[in-house]
Amino acid sequence: MTLRDSTRMARHTLALSLRADRRVTFAVGALVMLQAGLAAGTAHAQRHVVDAADAHLLAGLLAAVALGMLSHALQIIGWRFSHNLRNDLRDRIQMALEQEITETAARIPTVTHLERADFLNRITMLRRGTLALSKTGWAAAHAVSTLVGIGLSLWLLIGVHPALALLALAALPILPLANRATRLQREALDATVEPLRREGLLHDLCLNPDPAKEIWISGNGAELDRHARALWEEAADLEARARLRGIGGEIGAWAFYYVMLSGALLLTGLLLARGQATLGDVVLIISLAGQLRAQQQSAISAIALVADGGRVAEHHHWLLGYAAANGAHRPATTSPVPARLTTGIELRDVCFAYPGTDTPVLDHVNLTIPAGASLGLVGINGAGKSTLIKLLTGVHRPTSGAILVDGVDLRDHDPAAWAAVCTGTLQDFLKLQTPVSESVGAGDLPRIGDTARIERALSRAGADGIVDLLPSGLRTQLGRTFGGAELSHGQWQRIALARGLMREAALLLLLDEPTAALDPQAEHDLFELFAQQTRDSVERGAITVLVSHRFSTVHMADHIVVLSQGRVAEQGSHDELLGAGGDYADLYRTQALAYR
Numbered sequence: 394m395t396l397r398d399s400t401r402m403a404r405h406t407l408a409l410s411l412r413a414d415r416r417v418t419f420a421v422g423a424l425v426m427l428q429a430g431l432a433a434g435t436a437h438a439q440r441h442v443v444d445a446a447d448a449h450l451l452a453g454l455l456a457a458v459a460l461g462m463l464s465h466a467l468q469i470i471g472w473r474f475s476h477n478l479r480n481d482l483r484d485r486i487q488m489a490l491e492q493e494i495t496e497t498a499a500r501i502p503t504v505t506h507l508e509r510a511d512f513l514n515r516i517t518m519l520r521r522g523t524l525a526l527s528k529t530g531w532a533a534a535h536a537v538s539t540l541v542g543i544g545l546s547l548w549l550l551i552g553v554h555p556a557l558a559l560l561a562l563a564a565l566p567i568l569p570l571a572n573r574a575t576r577l578q579r580e581a582l583d584a585t586v587e588p589l590r591r592e593g594l595l596h597d598l599c600l601n602p603d604p605a606k607e608i609w610i611s612g613n614g615a616e617l618d619r620h621a622r623a624l625w626e627e628a629a630d631l632e633a634r635a636r637l638r639g640i641g642g643e644i645g646a647w648a649f650y651y652v653m654l655s656g657a658l659l660l661t662g663l664l665l666a667r668g669q670a671t672l673g674d675v676v677l678i679i680s681l682a683g684q685l686r687a688q689q690q691s692a693i694s695a696i697a698l699v700a701d702g703g704r705v706a707e708h709h710h711w712l713l714g715y716a717a718a719n720g721a722h723r724p725a726t727t728s729p730v731p732a733r734l735t736t737g738i739e740l741r742d743v744c745f746a747y748p749g750t751d752t753p754v755l756d757h758v759n760l761t762i763p764a765g766a767s768l769g770l771v772g773i774n775g776a777g778k779s780t781l782i783k784l785l786t787g788v789h790r791p792t793s794g795a796i797l798v799d800g801v802d803l804r805d806h807d808p809a810a811w812a813a814v815c816t817g818t819l820q821d822f823l824k825l826q827t828p829v830s831e832s833v834g835a836g837d838l839p840r841i842g843d844t845a846r847i848e849r850a851l852s853r854a855g856a857d858g859i860v861d862l863l864p865s866g867l868r869t870q871l872g873r874t875f876g877g878a879e880l881s882h883g884q885w886q887r888i889a890l891a892r893g894l895m896r897e898a899a900l901l902l903l904l905d906e907p908t909a910a911l912d913p914q915a916e917h918d919l920f921e922l923f924a925q926q927t928r929d930s931v932e933r934g935a936i937t938v939l940v941s942h943r944f945s946t947v948h949m950a951d952h953i954v955v956l957s958q959g960r961v962a963e964q965g966s967h968d969e970l971l972g973a974g975g976d977y978a979d980l981y982r983t984q985a986l987a988y989r
């Protein structure tokens with residue numbers, strides 16, 4: 394944390410406050426600054442009330458009472474107003490910050506960062522700290538106002554006796570200790586991020602219907618709960634100990650302050666006894682001593698809040714740096730995505746390792762998919778098929794090597810523009826719990842209301858029969874979470890497939906085991922349909938890539954690639970691979986025998 398982080402965040406949050414409501418921001422600013430003079434004004438008036446009464450000056454007494462009342466009333470009313478308005482602004486600043494964080498993370502191309510534990514930890518620390526961030530600007534304004542107020546109180550104290558200025562210095566040791574207390578708390582909060590993320594995940598497992606079924610059968614619920622509770626207790630314990638350590642130091646410093654305050658009162662008593670101070674001065678000291686303590690405490694809290702905002706701002710700074718370094722602010726397109734493919738897609742010496750690992754999942758893959766062709770990808774579990782699909786969509790980028798689209802590196806295309814011409818269904822598809830029309834239409838958001846297209850997609854995915862059985866057809870709410878109709882896993886998969894078929898003019902159709910829950914004949918029929926559509930879309934040069942463990946389906950593809958441990962083990966047409974007599978031929982014959 395640096396002073397620069399704190400200042401930058403204070404300026405940024407005040408700018409957000411202005412953006413949220415200009416007039417209220419200025420009004421609150423004026424009220425906060427007014428507070429500085431009102432405390433001294435009240436004490437000053439009290440002194441004159443006593444001195445005027447002592448001297449039997451009725452006019453002076455009335456004027457001092459009126460001034461004191463006005464000053465005190467403005468102080469209380471101003472504080473109430475500014476406090477409520479500031480809370481409202483703070484909520485709006487916090488919302489704007491949350492939005493900024495989400496948008497910054499969403500602008501980072503690929504999803505690689507979402508699979509990095511350090512990124513997820515940072516984002517969690519940042520999101521847990523948005524309240525602290527949102528307070529930074531107004532805390533800084535409040536600190537300035539109270540410091541001015543302390544200055545005015547001191548000026549009045551010095552007027553009675555210069556030694557009384559020491560009362561202001563007596564609070565100084567509290568400042569670093571209060572700062573230390575918030576630092577310890579923030580460090581504890583940051584240190585508990587990972588255990589609390591684990592705890593949340595474990596509890597979600599028990600509350601989410603899909604994993605909850607397996608947990609029920611395995612009888613692991615109580616154990617998971619115990620484990621989650623232990624993680625929570627560990628985190629709560631760490632935070633509580635940090636709070637106690639912080640408070641311990643502060644108590645000592647406040648004790649010192651009260652010793653000094655007693656000394657100030659004693660000194661004023663002595664001055665009064667010697668006739669060097671008036672009764673009004675004694676009242677002034679008593680009043681200011683109370684006010685000064687409140688002002689000092691307020692200034693210390695405000696400064697500690699600004700410092701805490703600076704600590705969280707360090708995570709904010711990290712996120713902006715990460716986003717900038719990873720292309721979130723790069724000019725959108727260096728090369729426009731073609732409207733049609735003419736040569737096709739080439740993987741040139743592509744290697745890939747998942748973030749945080751060194752193991753190559755794809756190892757020097759060289760492969761050409763001609764425009765207008767269908768590609769079948771086969772290989773045992775873990776061979777790298779889904780990873781290859783993810784690289785083709787731009788969800789991840791090759792660690793080395795390149796993917797060329799009509800000869801242009803995929804990195805040179807705007808990731809969003811490339812994603813807009815890709816479609817398909819992935820292995821871990823979404824079960825969108827919305828009305829059927831939206832669950833399918835979401836595959837092509839601009840056409841979410843195009844009923845004819847939705848019906849066409851459902852029919853191509855063989856899901857029209859499912860909708861016919863639903864009580865309100867396309868308007869039927871899906872999923873139990875909102876009291877809708879529940880589907881079987883295979884039916885959900887057909888809906889997901891229909892969603893993937895919404896983009897009729899896509900250049901790349903990716904099907905990663907899209908029909909694993911369907912019987913082999915249904916999968917065969919569907920892929921026959923897709924292969925035919927690929928051939929029909931010859932003028933767009935669209936490519937279809939299918940991952941499947943069923944050779945009876947894959948054999949229809951124009952080109953087949955066998956992946957083994959991230960490498961291309963064999964490739965060619967079905968006939969070429971059968972003729973080669975390698976692993977593909979063996980596995981094809983084994984499956985053919987099994988289905989005979």
Ligand SMILES: Nc1ncnc2c1ncn2[C@@H]1O[C@H](COP(=O)(O)OP(=O)(O)OP(=O)(O)O)[C@@H](O)[C@H]1O
Binds near residue numbers: 754
């Ligand atoms: N998000 C990830 N982070 C780290 N490693 C991963 C990740 N996803 C997959 N892997 C690893 O990459 C390798 C290839 O996985 P991939 O999902 O591409 O295989 P696959 O051929 O599609 O397998 P399957 O037939 O089981 O779907 C596996 O060894 C897996 O452990």
